[in-house]
Amino acid sequence: MLRTVNRVLIGVVGLVLVVLGGSVLAVGLGAPAPSWWIHDGRHDVLLSDAERTRWRDAGWWWPVVIAVLAVLLLLVLWWLTAVLRRRRLAEVLVDTGDGAGALLRGRALQTVLAREAAELDGVAHAHVHLTGRRTAPETRVRLQLEPHVDPGTALHQLTTEALAHARNSAGLASLPAEVRLRAVKHGAERVS
Structure with a gap:
């Protein structure tokens, strides 16, 4: 968004x-x-002199100006903090065993992890965000589950399949994850 x-x-x-x-x-x-x-x-x-001094004597002018400027300031601060907070991990350092290591694009790991999580049984949509340091990445996973799925089962499948594959393929000792589960909204079924 x-x-x-x-x-x-x-x-x-x-x-x-x-x-x-x-x-x-x-x-x-x-x-x-x-x-x-x-x-x-x-x-x-x-701006002529008349335009600059037109509303100076009106009692409502300064409160309106201050309120509009305060709202604009709050919107700009919200936007700035949201932009600065959105740090994605650009690359992950993979230990190749020769001491040099290799770099794996963070976006690629996110995409693969999201696709594998979305293919799990009962998962309607998955979104993955990679954060942390390139030597110790962390993930934030949001899953939208179908109404018939048990959240515990979906979480177990995610940790034992998708997250384990990502951790093993990147050669990481650990891959901490924050998982948020949400049910998909669906319309009422028609009974006839």
Whole structure:
């Protein structure tokens, strides 16, 4: 979801900046001002004295300005912490026995682990996030289970099959995992 929010936010901000900046540049270079443009020509100022002092005496002005700025600040801080918190492990160091080691892409290990977890009996969808250090990776696994599946059985299959295969194939001594299980929402069945 954060990837979609980032793309939409960056796209909207970029579009607004390109339209406004292009308009300011075009009017400043002598092009006729568009009909929606708030200024008349290239020698017009962006904010006149009347526009800057228009709402100064209104009692509601400063609380509204402060509230809008506070909401914007909170949204920017939320976005910034969400982006900084999303650290994925880029690579895992695999011990090859010769002392040099090999690097395994973290995204590849995530993808394989997610596919193998999704193929388990009763798992509708699996999402894997690899964190930690490259010498000691950790995983966060989210499983969406079908309604008929026992969560204990699904967890046992995940640890003995998918996680064990990932740990053994990467040559890791351990692969700690945080697993979150959720049931798939389904509609009521029709009885006739």
